[in-house]
Amino acid sequence: MQAFIVKRLLLAIPTLLAVMTIVFFSMHLAPGDPVDQMIPPDMEGSAREDMVERIRAQYGLDKPLHLQFLSYISRIARLDFGNSLRTRRAIAPDLRRRIPNTLQLGAMATLIAVCLGVTFGIISAVRRDTLLDNATMVGALFGVSMPSFFFGYMMMLIFGLYLRWLPPSGFEGHIFQWAGFRYAIMPALTLGTASTAVLARFTRSSMLDVISQDYIRTARSKGLGERIVILRHALRNALIPVITLLGIQFGAMLSGSVITETVFSWPGVGRFLIQGITTRDFPVVQGTTLIIALGFVIANFLTDLAYGFIDPRIRYD
Amino acid sequence: MEQSGDFQMQDGAAGLDTSGPTFGERFLRRLRKNRLAGIASVFVFLVAIMAIVAPFITPYSPTDQNLLRRLEPPSDEHWLGTDQLGRDILTRIAYGARVSLMIGLLGATGGMLCGVTLGTLSGFFGGTFDHLVMRVIDVMMSFPGILLAILIVSVLGPGTSNLIVALTIWFIPTFARISRGNVLSLKEMDFVESARSLGASNSRIMVQHVLLNIMSPIIVYMTLSVATSILTAAGMGFLGLGVQPPTAEWGIMISQGRQYLRDAPHLIMMPGAAIFITVLSINVVGDALRDVLDPKLKT
Numbered sequence: 001m002q003a004f005i006v007k008r009l010l011l012a013i014p015t016l017l018a019v020m021t022i023v024f025f026s027m028h029l030a031p032g033d034p035v036d037q038m039i040p041p042d043m044e045g046s047a048r049e050d051m052v053e054r055i056r057a058q059y060g061l062d063k064p065l066h067l068q069f070l071s072y073i074s075r076i077a078r079l080d081f082g083n084s085l086r087t088r089r090a091i092a093p094d095l096r097r098r099i100p101n102t103l104q105l106g107a108m109a110t111l112i113a114v115c116l117g118v119t120f121g122i123i124s125a126v127r128r129d130t131l132l133d134n135a136t137m138v139g140a141l142f143g144v145s146m147p148s149f150f151f152g153y154m155m156m157l158i159f160g161l162y163l164r165w166l167p168p169s170g171f172e173g174h175i176f177q178w179a180g181f182r183y184a185i186m187p188a189l190t191l192g193t194a195s196t197a198v199l200a201r202f203t204r205s206s207m208l209d210v211i212s213q214d215y216i217r218t219a220r221s222k223g224l225g226e227r228i229v230i231l232r233h234a235l236r237n238a239l240i241p242v243i244t245l246l247g248i249q250f251g252a253m254l255s256g257s258v259i260t261e262t263v264f265s266w267p268g269v270g271r272f273l274i275q276g277i278t279t280r281d282f283p284v285v286q287g288t289t290l291i292i293a294l295g296f297v298i299a300n301f302l303t304d305l306a307y308g309f310i311d312p313r314i315r316y317d
Numbered sequence: 318m319e320q321s322g323d324f325q326m327q328d329g330a331a332g333l334d335t336s337g338p339t340f341g342e343r344f345l346r347r348l349r350k351n352r353l354a355g356i357a358s359v360f361v362f363l364v365a366i367m368a369i370v371a372p373f374i375t376p377y378s379p380t381d382q383n384l385l386r387r388l389e390p391p392s393d394e395h396w397l398g399t400d401q402l403g404r405d406i407l408t409r410i411a412y413g414a415r416v417s418l419m420i421g422l423l424g425a426t427g428g429m430l431c432g433v434t435l436g437t438l439s440g441f442f443g444g445t446f447d448h449l450v451m452r453v454i455d456v457m458m459s460f461p462g463i464l465l466a467i468l469i470v471s472v473l474g475p476g477t478s479n480l481i482v483a484l485t486i487w488f489i490p491t492f493a494r495i496s497r498g499n500v501l502s503l504k505e506m507d508f509v510e511s512a513r514s515l516g517a518s519n520s521r522i523m524v525q526h527v528l529l530n531i532m533s534p535i536i537v538y539m540t541l542s543v544a545t546s547i548l549t550a551a552g553m554g555f556l557g558l559g560v561q562p563p564t565a566e567w568g569i570m571i572s573q574g575r576q577y578l579r580d581a582p583h584l585i586m587m588p589g590a591a592i593f594i595t596v597l598s599i600n601v602v603g604d605a606l607r608d609v610l611d612p613k614l615k616t
Contacts, residue, residue, distance in 0.1 A: 018456040023468070030472045138353075141604070145597035147548055149555050149571060150589030153578060161579050251461035258467065259552055263575075274556055277471045285471050289464065296461040 001308070008304045012297055017073075019293045024072050027282045028065065035061065038085055081287035086279050091287045094272065099291065102268035104175045105260070106253045106295075108184055109192030113249060117196040118242065121203025125211060125238075126230060136200060143197025148256060152190040152263040159186065169264040187264040191256055195249040202245050206238040213237075240311050247303025251296035343609045354605035357598035364595050368414040377405035379412040379565040388581040398583045401573060406583070409565035410591050416477070416566045417595070420550040420559075423481045425542035428488020433528075433535055436493035440500030441523055451497075454490040463549060470558045480559045484546050495538055499531040533610035540603035544596045551592045567592045 035055050039048060056062040059082075060071055075082065081091040124136040160168030166185055173180040210216065211234055219233045220226075258270035265271070269288050276284030338346070348355040367374065377395075383403030391398045397406040439450040457465065469483035503509060504527065512522050553559030554568025562569055567588040574584025 015456065015459045019459055022456065022460075026468055026472045141597065141600055145544065145548075145593060145600050147551055147555075147568075147571075147589060147592045147596070149552065149568075150585065150593060153571070153575060153585050153589070157578055157582055157585075248461075255461045255464035255467075258463065259556065262556060273467070277467070278557060285468075289468055292464055293460055296464075297459055300459075 004308050005305060008301060008308075012301045015297050016294065019297065020073060020076060020290065021069075023286055023290050023293070024069055027286050030282065035059075076290070081290075082283040084276075084281050084284050086281045086284075091283055095269065095287055095291060098267060098269045098272055100174070101171065101266065102254065102257050102261070102270060103295075105184060105187055105191060105257060105266060105268060106250060108175060108188035109195065109253050110246070110250055112188055112192035113195035113199050113253075114246065116192075117199025118203050118239070120196075121200040121242075122207055122230070122235065122238075124200065124204040125207030128208065133204075137204070140197040140200045143193050143200075146193060148190050148194065149259050149263050151193055152186065152260060155186045155189065156264070169266075171265070171267050183264075187260050187266050190263065191253050191260045194256070195253060198249060199242065199245065203238065203242050206241050207234060210234045210238040236310075240307065243306055243310065244303060247300045250299040250303075254292050254295045254299075257292075340609070344606065347605050347609050351605055351608075354601050357601035357605075360594065360598040361602055364414050364598075365418060367411050368418050371408075371411040371415055374411045375405055375408045377408040379404065379409045380563045388577060388584070390581070390583060397587045398581070400570070400584055401577055401581075406570075406587050409570060410567070410588055412565040413567045413570065413588065413591065414595070416560055416564060417547045417550060417592070420477065420481055420484065421543040421546040421599075424484025424546040424550070425488060425539055427481065427485030428542060429492050429535065429539050431485060432489040432492025433496045433531075435489065436496030436498075437500050437523060437528060437531070439493065440497035441504060441519070441527065447497075450493065454493050457486070457490045463552060466549060466553065467556075467558060470553065475553075475558045475561055477560050477564075480550060480553055483553075484549060487549075488542050488546075491538065491542075492535065495534050496531050499534060500527055503527050503530055537603060537607040537610055540599060540606055544599040544603065547592065547599070548596050 035052055038055055039051050043051065053062070060068055063071070079092055081095060083090055084094075120136045120139075124133045127133050156168045159165045167183050168186075170183055171180075172183045175181045175184045216229060216234055219229045224233075255270075257266075257268055258273055260266065261268045261271040262274055269291055272284060273288035273292070275281070276288060348358060371379075381404065383399070386395075386399050386403040387401055389395055389399040389403075395405050395407065397410065400406055400409070435450055435454075439447045460468065466480075466483040466487050469486055470479055473479040473482065509522060509526050512526055517525075550559055551566070551568035551571070554566045555572045556568075557572065559568060560566040562573070570588035571585050574581070574588070577584050
């Protein structure tokens with residue numbers, strides 16, 4: 001297992017480097033000079049040129065691109081994401097404050113997706129071609145087709161504004177306390193809907209594949225109860241591909257948080273990214289994109305590990 | 318994703334009984350059996366017609382404001398009501414269908430053309446080129462979901478054409494992987510070998526024998542990509558990174574209507590329902606197509 005972990009870790013490093021390279025160079029390809037944003041528009045002539053040069057030197061923008069890239073990598077390794085062009089403050093503390101908020105939302109949405117998606121997927125497969133199966137699959141189709149922001153606003157309208165069961169939007173501390181949890185329910189449901197639908201469809205198809213295998217027929221012919229056949233023999237095998245999908249879905253949720261956090265004014269990384277884009281604050285865009293992509297790489301790495309843990313065959317490949 | 322049993326023999330197929338139902342017949346039969354898919358196909362067709370004849374649907378312009386008639390609920394005059402600037406919502410939805418369908422089709426088509434070309438060449442020739450393409454695609458896939466589109470638009474700037482470019486780049490990896498995987502299993506098949514031994518050139522084998530036989534999964538994924546594109550375009554419009562106002566676009570309509578959620582929820586409900594039903598219909602059609610073309614992919 002140790003060799004497997006090291007191998008997977010080594011495989012993740014080039015991906016991380018590639019992600020950093022893309023994020024760095026994409027910001028340098030962007031039209032317009034970010035330095036222009038930091039200079040008062042009424043400043044002209046040599047005073048302006050002096051200031052441009054000073055800012056370039058201050059941010060290291062006067063150095064050749066490859067040196068800028070190396071210094072960028074070394075800064076990221078020290079978790080220094082630079083300063084915001086708008087507020088001039090360091091980005092790292094902002095990110096540190098926002099990452100747990102996004103992770104809490106992502107974790108809660110994942111929990112919803114796993115509990116509902118996997119359960120409905122199993123029921124649907126076991127009760128194939130019944131009304132319940134059809135209803136679940138239609139529901140799943142609705143889930144993948146629903147724009148998350150529309151679903152979010154509809155929940156906000158019904159449960160937040162009309163029924164007043166939940167606060168319509170905002171943030172009230174972490175989700176481990178009731179006050180904070182209430183604020184997270186609707187955003188987490190919004191974020192988790194599409195993944196719930198995808199997981200339900202995928203679990204169903206994976207279960208159907210497994211149920212038709214010979215060893216399930218053997219288990220049944222041994223006289224085992226249906227519950228044991230489904231839960232112990234079928235489900236454990238059916239869940240292996242589902243876990244792979246879970247990693248991808250968690251990554252999709254991290255990027256989906258951009259929309260959900262905007263809808264519910266949730267102070268997470270996604271909303272920070274949109275604020276960065278609308279104010280053309282490149283260091284913020286760079287930092288937040290990198291954090292979300294890193295989250296995706298880490299989620300995939302953990303999925304790989306879980307996959308190797310559950311299915312020993314993977315480790316010996 | 319093995320395709321055996323459903324391959325189309327191009328050369329040397331003469332003499333075989335080819336009188337079975339064609340794809341069109343099988344699809345129509347499926348539509349008759351699956352009523353939901355039939356309704357969805359009709360709806361997609363209607364949305365397309367609405368997009369084409371948008372100027373003739375209502376007497377209003379999608380951008381002309383009438384501040385005396387702001388936030389009106391649905392009425393005889395304005396079937397879906399008016400927005401915060403007094404614009405007719407039905408008109409804006411009809412014009413929005415143009416934008417959404419155009420972005421959906423162009424984004425998915427661009428991704429399909431580039432991805433299938435790369436994937437087919439990569440799988441067919443293998444070697445260093447294959448390695449290089451696959452590594453680039455691995456890196457592209459390390460950006461989750463909408464993030465790659467957001468990054469591209471934040472670099473190129475918001476706007477319709479940049480959004481189409483972003484969607485194209487986003488879809489390339491999946492199309493490339495699907496086509497490469499299929500090409501790899503196909504190029505070992507006997508009919509490709511026999512075509513080669515008869516002296517067929519690489520390009521002839523690729524186009525006539527390989528490309529035609531990988532079209533089933535490509536068409537299925539293409540349909541689903543159109544739905545994803547429409548959903549993403551609306552999401553980007555909502556975030557202010559897609560099509561720019563005052564153009565009528567479904568995502569922008571929701572974004573602009575959110576301030577009036579309590580007093581005039583129809584500002585969000587109408588365009589939201591338009592996106593939802595359109596995407597749902599395309600997904601249902603995509604599922605039906607998959608059942609006809611590629612039953613092994615059925616989930």
